[in-house]
Amino acid sequence: MLSTELQARQKAAVAAGIGTRGIYAERAENAELWDVNGKRYIDFAAGIAVNNTGHRHPKVMEAVRQQAEQFTHTCFHVAPYESYVRLAERLNAIVPTGAENRTMLVTTGAEAVENSVKIARAYTQRPGIIAFSGAFHGRTMLGMALTGKVNPYKKNFGPFPSEIFHAPFPNPFLGISVDDAIAGLESLFASDIDPQRIAAFIVEPVQGEGGFNVAPAEFLIRLREIADQHGILLICDEIQSGMARTGKMFGIEHSGVRPDLVTMAKGIAGGFPLSAVTGRAEVMNAAHTGGLGGTYAGNPLATAAANAVLDVIEEENLCARAAMIGERVTSRLRAIAQRQGMERLGDVRGLGAMIAFELVTDRASKNAAPQLTNRIVAEAEERGLILLACGTRANVVRLLPPLTIEEQTLGEALDILEASIEAAFSAVEV
Known part of the structure; x- marks a missing residue:
C-alpha cells in the first residue's frame, strides 16, 4: 500500500x-x-x-513478550502487580530530590503533569501554579494552561483553568538574562499573585517545544531559593529531557538543584505508553487514598518495558x-x-x-x-x-x-x- x-x-x-x-x-x-x-x-x-x-530494543521487546504471556491488564487498583512496585522502587532510588521518595504511574506526559499539580495543591493547600514562557506541558486543558506557546497548542481552545501564571524563561540568544527572568517572576508576585498562594513552580530543565532552551544552572538555583523562601514546591518536567537524554538520567542533575517532584514520560518505556510522578514522600503522600490513579495507569506491558529500559540505560x-x-x-x-x-x-x-x-x-x-x-x-x-x-x-x-x-x-x-x-x-x- x-x-x-x-x-x-x-x-x-x-x-x-x-x-x-x-x-x-x-x-x-x-x-x-x-x-x-x-x-x-x-x-x-x-x-x-x-x-x-x-x-x-531486543531487551524491551523480550520483556513485553514475557509479560504478554502472563497478563496484559488487571488495573493496578483492582489487582496490583510486582512490576509496578519494582519500577516505583527504582524511580524512587534515582530521582534526585535528596529525600525519601514515592512514585505514582500513569499513561501520558500530560497525565503526569496534571497529577503533579494535584499533589502540589494537596500538599501546600494553595491553588497557584507558575510556569514559564515557551513551556510545553501537554494538550489537556490544564496542560494547555501551563503551556507557554499559543500556536498550535492553545489557539481556539480557551478558556483555560484559573490560577495559572507565566514568568519569563531565560534566553541568552534573544537577550533574556537570568536576572531578567527572576525580575519577571518578582513582578508576578507584585502584580498578579501573592507568593503565599503559589503551590508550585513547574519548569523544564531543557524546554522542548519552546526551542530546546537550556535553563541556566544559576536560574534553577535561584528558583529553588525563591521556592524555599515562600514554601513553594519545585516541579521539574523531565518528560522530554529525562531518561539519559541530556547525558544524565535527568536534566536537572546538571544544575545540582533538588526538585520536590519530577514528571517523566516519553523515553521511560521504550515506546510503550507510560508516565510517572516521583517526589518527596511527604509531598507525594499528601493526596488522600483513591485520589490518584487511572484505569490504565501503570499498564503491565508498559511497566515491563520501563524496567527493561532502565536496565538498558545502565548496561549500555x-x-x-x-x-x-x-x-x-x-x-x-x-x-x-x-x-x-x-x-x-x-x-x-x-x-x-x-x-x-x-x-x-x-x-x-x-x-x-x-x-x-x-x-x-x-x-x-x-x-x-x-x-x-x-x-x-x-x-x-x-x-x-x-x-x-x-x-x-x-x-x-x-x-x-x-x-x-x-x-x-x-x-x-x-
Whole structure:
C-alpha cells in the first residue's frame, strides 16, 4: 500500500486537527525506519524523544513478550502487580530530590503533569501554579494552561483553568538574562499573585517545544531559593529531557538543584505508553487514598518495558553515550555555522543528545526564519532523515537521535543534515 493511498484514507477518517507528516511507517529498527513505500529513513525524531533506546530494543521487546504471556491488564487498583512496585522502587532510588521518595504511574506526559499539580495543591493547600514562557506541558486543558506557546497548542481552545501564571524563561540568544527572568517572576508576585498562594513552580530543565532552551544552572538555583523562601514546591518536567537524554538520567542533575517532584514520560518505556510522578514522600503522600490513579495507569506491558529500559540505560551506559552524541552533533553544527554564507544559522544549543539549531534572517537582528526552517526539515526528509521543528517562533530544528544509534548511521545522518542545510540555504531567500 502506497503512502498516497493512506493519505487519502486518513483525510476521510481522521480528524483534521491531528497534524501529521507524509511518512507512513511500516517497520523500524534502532535508529532506522522504513515507510510503506519501502523508503529508508534515519530517525532523528525518535518518536519525539520516546525511543531513547531505539526502535524495538531486543531487551524491551523480550520483556513485553514475557509479560504478554502472563497478563496484559488487571488495573493496578483492582489487582496490583510486582512490576509496578519494582519500577516505583527504582524511580524512587534515582530521582534526585535528596529525600525519601514515592512514585505514582500513569499513561501520558500530560497525565503526569496534571497529577503533579494535584499533589502540589494537596500538599501546600494553595491553588497557584507558575510556569514559564515557551513551556510545553501537554494538550489537556490544564496542560494547555501551563503551556507557554499559543500556536498550535492553545489557539481556539480557551478558556483555560484559573490560577495559572507565566514568568519569563531565560534566553541568552534573544537577550533574556537570568536576572531578567527572576525580575519577571518578582513582578508576578507584585502584580498578579501573592507568593503565599503559589503551590508550585513547574519548569523544564531543557524546554522542548519552546526551542530546546537550556535553563541556566544559576536560574534553577535561584528558583529553588525563591521556592524555599515562600514554601513553594519545585516541579521539574523531565518528560522530554529525562531518561539519559541530556547525558544524565535527568536534566536537572546538571544544575545540582533538588526538585520536590519530577514528571517523566516519553523515553521511560521504550515506546510503550507510560508516565510517572516521583517526589518527596511527604509531598507525594499528601493526596488522600483513591485520589490518584487511572484505569490504565501503570499498564503491565508498559511497566515491563520501563524496567527493561532502565536496565538498558545502565548496561549500555547511555548517559555517557548521549554526551558523546551531543558533542559530535554540536561540533558538526558549529563548524557549519562558522562557514561563509551560513550566517542564517543563528544559534546551536542543547544538552547531551537534546540538540537544536535556530534559523534567523541574520545574526544581528535575530529575526526568525520559519520558512528556512521548514525547508531544511523538508530537504532532510527527501534525503532520508527525519527531523522536527520547534520553538515559539517556529524557527528551530531539534535533533533527537536514539541514544543507541550506530556510529556509521550517525555519521550518515550528519552528512545528510549538512547537505540539507546547504540546499535549503541556497533555495530560500530570506
